Amino acid sequence: MSLLHDAVRAESLAVLSRFRTDFYDCLTARADALFELADAVLCTDGPVRSLVELALAREHRRGHGTLYAGLNRGQVDVARLRRVLAGVPLPRAADGRLVLAVDVSPWLRPDAGTVPDRSFCPTYGRGGAKHQMMPGWPYSVVVALESGRTSCSALLDAVRLTPGADLAAVTASQVREVVERLVTAGQWTEGDLDILVVLDAGYDAPRIAYLLSGLSVEVLGRTRSDRVMGLPAPPREEFFQAHPKSGRMPRHGGEFVFGDPATWGVEQAVTVSGTRLYGKATAQAWDRLDPRLTQRAAWLDHDGPLPVIEGTVIRLAVEHLPSGGVNKPVWLWWSRTGATEADVDRCWQAFLRRFDIEHTFRMLKQTLGWTRPRLRDSADRWTWLILAAHTQLRLPRPLATDLRRPWERLAPPHKLTPARVRRGFRNLRTTTGSPAGAPKPTTPGPGRPPGSKNRRPATRHDVGRVLAGSEPYQRPAHHKVGTKPRRTG
Template structure:
């Protein structure tokens, strides 16, 4: 699954030029400063260390005051920018299917007490199984995945999660809006394969699949290894055969305990594949399994639905990192899985980790989390500019030259990494021109008189999740992970 490149390079050049013009049209206030900031982000030599360094790039013709003024007082037409991202060529699977991945990446701000709307973000610490909760701004990102050995993705949307937000509800709305924009842009038409949405552990995949049942999407989510599923409700004949005296028919069938192989029964499908990194990969699938929902959290109103799907157990022979080799449990929102479906599901899930390469590029090369911005509105604008810059890099892949260092190996043009495409973007920018106007001379504000004190103390904000009533959020006792299988659960905790 590779990007759909145009046969003529001039067509790819037209795509880059059109996207630049559309991006400039989305910048409705202080557009010149924001557009040149995005150009400097792509043309700067080396990784972005500080935000003010971008003002020294030749592509940024304005001072550092205009840079911060654009982020603090600028305005971006978010709806139009999202439509522009949905209209560019997107990567597809071999069967023409769109594969979307959803994940959360934090912008950590542990010491920024004057920043509002900070939440406790889950981060991994040093050592196996260690994790920390650090204050910051978490962002939910949706990206289209490629197949094969690549680090490229097509980021389509990013939403900041507010404190106390229901992650499943926010993710459902985000996926719905992304899919509707893809349909409106002609990326999906009636008769095409359904869009596959891949989720990691921490998302309530059955609930999201139930809320998106009216859209042409399939949900594939990872489950914790201590989950317990239920089999289909037995028929009337089977119930009477097991209970000759009659009684109330059960609503759920027998248990399927992930940690107890004696409850698994016969598989629906089994595949064995030889892989280069993981050795022999064995995938087993069991059909028509559903979680037993209870009257809490998201299921307080209305009847409790039966959300059936396929459970897939993936076991590999080895791990490249040499860590603990544990099986991976997946839940697919469709039933009647065949060997082809099982292979497509677990291979698509492994491709989900490509979004981690995108996060690393955002943070280490493009400097997404480098600015020390106080306002979360400015952080949202900076995030949108970083995503737009990355989209321009992806469109410039067929046009980029391999400007490699002497110690680097030659690489084909269409197989360049995003960091190596960025090296030659300055040469491409000189051919496209800039729609931004020339800077006008101005005189800086006098600022605070020398020797005077700042008597207006900035407001301090508390950190953590809050409820709709304004009370502090505390994790319920039944949400804590125990050693025994959880037989009644509606959404698994994040591992």
């Protein structure tokens, strides 16, 4: 056991050292300043509250002027860093497949009128727990999820959504590029289980599955509870016997109304499981259901007849919620048909694991200080430094010493949270070394003369929107006061 433990620690140390070297090679300008800035993020005691405080960390051997100059004039080879992130060891599900989660997290900048490319971002829990739209930068982030109860995920990619961007098209393109990099890095080979992509509500899962056709991926997305989908069309002979005078074969059968159990029919599969947090969980699945597409919005410019995108609809109902909130069933759409009971259990459990990405966002913002700086043109550069820093907290978990607080529970080394690994990263850093060179003595510049005015004011920019479906934003009817959801029983 001791030899095995030593081998695991040696392998983890080699992986971390190799990643730090590769990350340094991705910094093509002001590399030393940017690399030590990332180390300062990892070694600072407590949460990161401002950029200038990072210059006080002993791992940052340069002055605060160099810190800002590195962010403003440094360069990161993003394409190379993406390949490096795809090549490090990644977590996998219990059956060995890769499970990717995609979500959008905003970097709110409501008071920054001179910042370009801001969009209205939906926020919750601000101003009396109200739903608000606030200006900011929405980032679409892709992570690889672990199995079991954990708050750690592997960051793979981040893309800033520009105003007017089609969310489904951008997400499909981002996932396709991530999967291609994983294949190139050897994370997926021919014969492996398909990669599962998990989406939350707000994504058009059927359209994303259609855009990802040709890849070995499965798409699982949450859908609204007021949807109406089409049942599979009846066999040709059976239909024309019942309707001999019909002119053509229909594209769909009857309607499957989520809010009307009378339209559901017989399930494809039913599973009942006992969970620690939710009590009894009942999952029902119906096969070969598809959204009834129309020639509008995202499909307005589609050439030829609209596709029939069949999938499996899963209804998950749990006994109770841990928070004591309103217990409503969750509806999921899976891009495969012919689901077995094992597939149904795997899908809804993978969807619950999707919420690990929320813990990752909280770690990036509240501890690593992702959205703390008030940057204008170097936000993407800072974002990639934070992604690289988070990866350095995930890789050395077998090496970290659990410096837990008295009120925290014991955790095995391979299940330490990134925040607990960060407490001892300063000691790990000494074992891996730093490729950054020593700072050179310089004389600070004179700066702006006292009392002089800024003769080059920054340009002010308007705020746009990210489009959820290639059409202008409209408040959904079931969100308006005094209205009821469509077709609910």
